[in-house]
Amino acid sequence: xxxxxxxxxxxxxxxxxxxxxxxxxxxxxxxxxxxxxxxxxxxxxxxxxxxxxxxxxxxxxxxxxxxxxxxxxxxxxxxxxxxxxxxxxxxxxxxxxxxxxxxxxxxxxxxxxxxxxxxxxxxxxxxxxxxxxxxxxxxxxxxxxxxxxxxxxxxx
Numbered sequence: 590x591x592x593x594x595x596x597x598x599x600x601x602x603x604x605x606x607x608x609x610x611x612x613x614x615x616x617x618x619x620x621x622x623x624x625x626x627x628x629x630x631x632x633x634x635x636x637x638x639x640x641x642x643x644x645x646x647x648x649x650x651x652x653x654x655x656x657x658x659x660x661x662x663x664x665x666x667x668x669x670x671x672x673x674x675x676x677x678x679x680x681x682x683x684x685x686x687x688x689x690x691x692x693x694x695x696x697x698x699x700x701x702x703x704x705x706x707x708x709x710x711x712x713x714x715x716x717x718x719x720x721x722x723x724x725x726x727x728x729x730x731x732x733x734x735x736x737x738x739x740x741x742x743x744x745x
Contacts (some may be wrong), residue, residue: 626681699739
């Protein structure tokens with residue numbers, strides 16, 4: 590009887606632990622879940638964002654930050670510290686494999702958000718899609734075509 594009760598408790602603890610782990614993953618990157626999700630759109634301030642040769646320290650990598658106001662992102666072998674301006678709004682996005690896709694219906698919204706950014710003196714050339722508190726994709730404004738889905742590489 591005691592063995593059976595132990596197994597029930599162990600199963601309950603395992604189920605709670607797995608549920609908590611799934612919740613953390615969904616909170617950290619909701620695009621890992623199937624379907625479309627709201628993502629925040631930010632302008633990237635190119636004049637003060639930069640490509641870097643080395644990764645930030647262990648704490649910086651864990652938090653996804655280069656410093657207090659600069660996000661650390663990797664796009665393949667390219668490492669960058671980017672400064673964001675915004676949020677400019679929200680769009681729907683989904684992730685499949687290594688690609689983040691914004692549906693065609695939100696393409697015009699992305700272009701309008703880039704045009705409305707007044708956070709830097711030069712026109713916005715790149716937008717960051719942010720989910721779960723961190724950038725998940727970078728979209729070049731020049732690649733946005735109204736009426737067509739927008740695709741970008743998912744950031745590592």
